[in-house]
Every structure is written in structure tokens, then in C-alpha cells.
Amino acid sequence: MNEKRGASGLILNEPLLWEKGSTGRCGISIPKNDVKTSPLDKNMTREGPGFPDLSEVDVIRHYTRLSQWNFGVDTGMYPLGSCTMKYNPKTNERQASLKGFNESHPFLPDALSQGALELIYSLENFLKEITGMDAVSLQPAAGAHGELTGMLLIHAYHRARENQRSKIIIPDTAHGTNPASAALCGYQPVNIQSGEKGILTAKSVAAIMDGDTAGIMVTNPNTLGLYEEELPEIAEHIHEKGGLVYCDGANMNALMGILKVRDLGVDIIHLNLHKTFSTPHGGGGPGAGPVACTKNIEPYLPIPRIVKKDNGFRLDEHHPESIGRIMTFYGHFGVMVKAYSYILSLGAEGLKKASRYAVLNANYIKEKLKDTYHLPYDRPCMHECVFSDENHRSYHVSTLDIAKRLIDYGFHPPTIYFPLVVSGAIMIEPTETESKEELDQFVEAMKAISDEAREHPEYLKNAPHLSKVKRLDETAAARKPCLCG
Amino acid sequence: MKEISELNLPEDIRYTKTHEWAKKIGKTIKVGLTDYAQNQLGDIVFVELPKIGESFSKGDEFGNVESVKAVSEIYMPVGGEVVAVNQELESTPELVNQNPYSEGWLIELKPTHPAEWDALLDKAAYLVELKG
Numbered sequence: 333m334n335e336k337r338g339a340s341g342l343i344l345n346e347p348l349l350w351e352k353g354s355t356g357r358c359g360i361s362i363p364k365n366d367v368k369t370s371p372l373d374k375n376m377t378r379e380g381p382g383f384p385d386l387s388e389v390d391v392i393r394h395y396t397r398l399s400q401w402n403f404g405v406d407t408g409m410y411p412l413g414s415c416t417m418k419y420n421p422k423t424n425e426r427q428a429s430l431k432g433f434n435e436s437h438p439f440l441p442d443a444l445s446q447g448a449l450e451l452i453y454s455l456e457n458f459l460k461e462i463t464g465m466d467a468v469s470l471q472p473a474a475g476a477h478g479e480l481t482g483m484l485l486i487h488a489y490h491r492a493r494e495n496q497r498s499k500i501i502i503p504d505t506a507h508g509t510n511p512a513s514a515a516l517c518g519y520q521p522v523n524i525q526s527g528e529k530g531i532l533t534a535k536s537v538a539a540i541m542d543g544d545t546a547g548i549m550v551t552n553p554n555t556l557g558l559y560e561e562e563l564p565e566i567a568e569h570i571h572e573k574g575g576l577v578y579c580d581g582a583n584m585n586a587l588m589g590i591l592k593v594r595d596l597g598v599d600i601i602h603l604n605l606h607k608t609f610s611t612p613h614g615g616g617g618p619g620a621g622p623v624a625c626t627k628n629i630e631p632y633l634p635i636p637r638i639v640k641k642d643n644g645f646r647l648d649e650h651h652p653e654s655i656g657r658i659m660t661f662y663g664h665f666g667v668m669v670k671a672y673s674y675i676l677s678l679g680a681e682g683l684k685k686a687s688r689y690a691v692l693n694a695n696y697i698k699e700k701l702k703d704t705y706h707l708p709y710d711r712p713c714m715h716e717c718v719f720s721d722e723n724h725r726s727y728h729v730s731t732l733d734i735a736k737r738l739i740d741y742g743f744h745p746p747t748i749y750f751p752l753v754v755s756g757a758i759m760i761e762p763t764e765t766e767s768k769e770e771l772d773q774f775v776e777a778m779k780a781i782s783d784e785a786r787e788h789p790e791y792l793k794n795a796p797h798l799s800k801v802k803r804l805d806e807t808a809a810a811r812k813p814c815l816c817g
Numbered sequence: 818m819k820e821i822s823e824l825n826l827p828e829d830i831r832y833t834k835t836h837e838w839a840k841k842i843g844k845t846i847k848v849g850l851t852d853y854a855q856n857q858l859g860d861i862v863f864v865e866l867p868k869i870g871e872s873f874s875k876g877d878e879f880g881n882v883e884s885v886k887a888v889s890e891i892y893m894p895v896g897g898e899v900v901a902v903n904q905e906l907e908s909t910p911e912l913v914n915q916n917p918y919s920e921g922w923l924i925e926l927k928p929t930h931p932a933e934w935d936a937l938l939d940k941a942a943y944l945v946e947l948k949g
Binding site for chain 1: 818857860862863883885886887910911
């Protein structure tokens, strides 16, 4: 296809459901009442909620129309850096909707939940294999929850040694949630700057690591998409002073099957099943942020743990040193089924290949665009690359304008203004599931936008032009939010 | 975004490396964000300021500003006690963008060590910082 992919088409306006329908209209027929009615005491009843009266077609058209205003990874490339918006194979949905999984009730006794428990147990084993760790808890509900769990584990570890500490080292290239997770656990985050190459230096860590520092939180690859080459040496410095190394594994999509993070000196890591292991997220479903750790931290993992006995799988609560329960029931089970399905579908070789393609695709984009867009760190990247608007500022065009214009070309915008270490950052993560043709079209679009910035900056300033909703007034939305329907 | 040559940097105030300005008003000092800072941050949507009576040392974080792009901390140009805060910013944070040196001021403080004033940058030194 040579023509530009972004085109205008007929999109239907749609009111709120409350503005649709007509009194008495109904989408379902309730069976006739065949028992005597017994009205409740007047004191216990009140007016019901003001639900609109709608037919089935009213509702179906409503949501179908809204879905047509949307853009998802099933629509097109979604290179949102740091978010790993890879295509989610539909077989995952099929497995998750199997009756035995989909309709299992969390209150069923262990004996009647053997299939579900076995799946969780096996998935834990897969994640142990992938990370090289000794134990896993699948309870945390998402990435930041995994981070908090990791911080609680570090806290429990030091408490057990009667050596409580107050600080955590966090580099400027860590995920934004890291300092919040540490602070929520009562630690004081100590910021440390990455070195000239965009990665952390062992020297700078050694200089601030002390006996009151509980450990370090490292995102690897970091948010510049760069591999933390000095992590093993950094881990040595941390361990020497009695600290622990926490790895934010949200960017594991670059590493799975290539290396085991444990070999880098990592003690605790969280993974994002919804990114790396391909389950819908970002409005498409909940996350799962399992935590994996080494043997010496295992006693503190959340309960219940899943154990295998002679007579089957059991939920085991007898772990007196545990940090306790951190989630209702056992986490987001549906996400686990999808991730399990993904890992089985790809197999060990397939996972390795996925990571290799993810890295290859990001480097391809980096090389194709580095003569057009300013590339602050010109070195091989991992699964994502970070550009900036520096080359375009003289046209008074900013990162926001470039991102908005990309919508007209039929691509979801990348992550912008993050990481903060790059002013005007444009963070592109293509993922492994985009083909070379798709990547080439993206590169062409980015180059065309760069030309427009020079020749017709107003195209960018007022973009997007083709979407249902044009440039939003984000400032007014933030200053005067309208929070009711 | 503005080029450095387009920035409004008054002569009669002092600056910090972290892009705050300070202005002597009798015995107190008024503090705000520089034109460079407000321009870099973009549209400011929320300003969090300390309470009157709180004391901070030079370089301490005393609040933060949130723009459509990011949240940034703001630091004390000199140590002191907060004697006034700009209440207007609660409902109209855009004043920091519109008039960073007048209606967009942040706090007024009573300095603990008046000598700390001398370490602040003048316009020429601040310009050197900006040009990096």
C-alpha cells in the first residue's frame, strides 16, 4: 500500500447512554414471577439508580461507535515506549475463556481448584526459569504493586536481621513509580545520576552506598532503553554493605531467554506479565506484577504460597515470616492464564527470538531516524530508543506537536517527555510483533513529519486533523477538570 | 519554546541554578520561578506551596509545580521562614506562566542568614548557567 494510511472516514457521534433510550424500553425479558411477592420494609428501600431504559441494539451500537473512535494495538502500531504494547495473540483469550478457568470461583476448596492451582504453580516455575530466581509470588496486581511488594520484602529482610535501614538508591533512569514505591514503604529514595553513557556507574553507586541504605532499585534495561552494563559490579558494592539489589523488570522484553537476571547479582525482580508476556493492558485489562527472589528472601514472600504435596496442590498460609497477604484471593488469575498460554505457545526458543526481534526492531528505528531526529545517546539500544525534539525547536515545533501529528499518519504516538533525563523525550518501543514493512512506514511517517516541521509547522501545531477529536486542551482539562458525567 | 535570547531576565533580581528567582522587598525576600523555568515546564496546572510559618534551609524543597509535562520540585534560594504564599495560584496557576516575576510569585520569606543572598546568581551569571 503506497497511499498514506491515515484517512478520514465516517465516524458517528454518540451521546451518553443516559441521553439515549425511551421510558419502558428494555433489552432483556425477565421470566414471569411465579412466587408470591413480599415487599421489603419501606425503611429498607429507596429509589433505584437512574439507569436508562435501552434496547439491546441501543447498547450494542453505543459501544460499537465508541470503539470506532478508539485506537488499539489491533488497529495499528502502538510504539508507546516503556509500555511494551506488543500484539496479544488471540489464543491467549481462548485459553482464558475455557470454562474451567473462567467460571472457577475463588471460594472453591483447594481440592476442587487443582487445575487453576497447577497453572499458577507451573507459571511460577516458568518465571523462575526465565529469571534464574528460586521463588516467585504471582499475587501482585501490577508492576508498581510488584515494586511495593519488593520493597516490603527488603524491609522484612533487614528487620529479620535487626538491621533496619532508611534509604534506597534510585537512579534517574528508573521507572517513575520506583521512588513512589520506596517512599510508600517508608524509605527515603536517594536519587543518583546516570553516567555519560546513559547508564549507571559502579563508582557513583559505591560512593553513596552505606550501612543505612537498604539497597538499590535498578530498571534494566533502563528507561533510555540502554543495558546497565555495570550492574554486576554495582551489585557487589551493594552486597558488600549488606544491601539488596531490586530490579524493575518491566523492560524484560529485551532480555527474556537471553540472560538470567540472577547472574547479574539481582536479589528481587518484578515482571510485568501484561507487557512482556503479552496480556492486554492499558485499558484492555488488568495487569500482573509477579515478584521473583532468591532463597534467602523467600521466607518473606506474600501468603498464601502454592505448594505441591503428594495429594495435589495446596494454598499454604504457614509462613510466619511472610509480609502477609497483599491481594484479595490470589491475584489476577485471568492474566496468569493468558501469560501461561503465551509462554507455552512460544516456548524457550520463541521467547528468546521475541526478545531478539524486539531489540533488532528498536535499533532499526534508531538507525533509520537518527539523522532526522536528535538522538541523545548514540549507542546500541535494547528494546526501545529515545529521541528528542532538539533538531526541531528552531521551527518552534515541540515533541507534543510531533506526537500529535503522528496520529494523522495512522500511528499511536510514542511516549513523550519521559524519561525526564532527556528534555523533550520521544520514547519509541516498536516491540517484536511489528514487521519490517510496518517499521518502514513508521519511519517514513516520522521523516515526513520532520519535513513538515520545517516547511509547514502549523500542520503540526494544530494536529491531529483527521481524528474524531482534534487537539485537546490538556491544560484546561488539568486546570479545570470535569469529573462528573 | 523560547530561545535563550528571547527570555525575560530582569536585572534587579537574583537567580539560582535550579531556576528560582529572589527579590529583596525590605527585610523579606520574594521567590518565584524564572521565565526559563516556566517556559521549559510548559502550561502549569497545579502549584503546591508550603504553609505560612514553615521554615526551610537554603536548597530545601519547599513545594512543587505540575505542568502538563511533568512535576518539578522548587527549592529555597536562601534559608528562611515562609511569611506569605501566593494564594491566587491555587485557582489560577497559569499566573506563573503569564507573569512569572509579578503576579506569578510563589512565596515570601524572612531569611535566617541574610548573607546567603550574596551567593545567589546575578543575571549575567544565570545566563552563563543557561548557556551551559
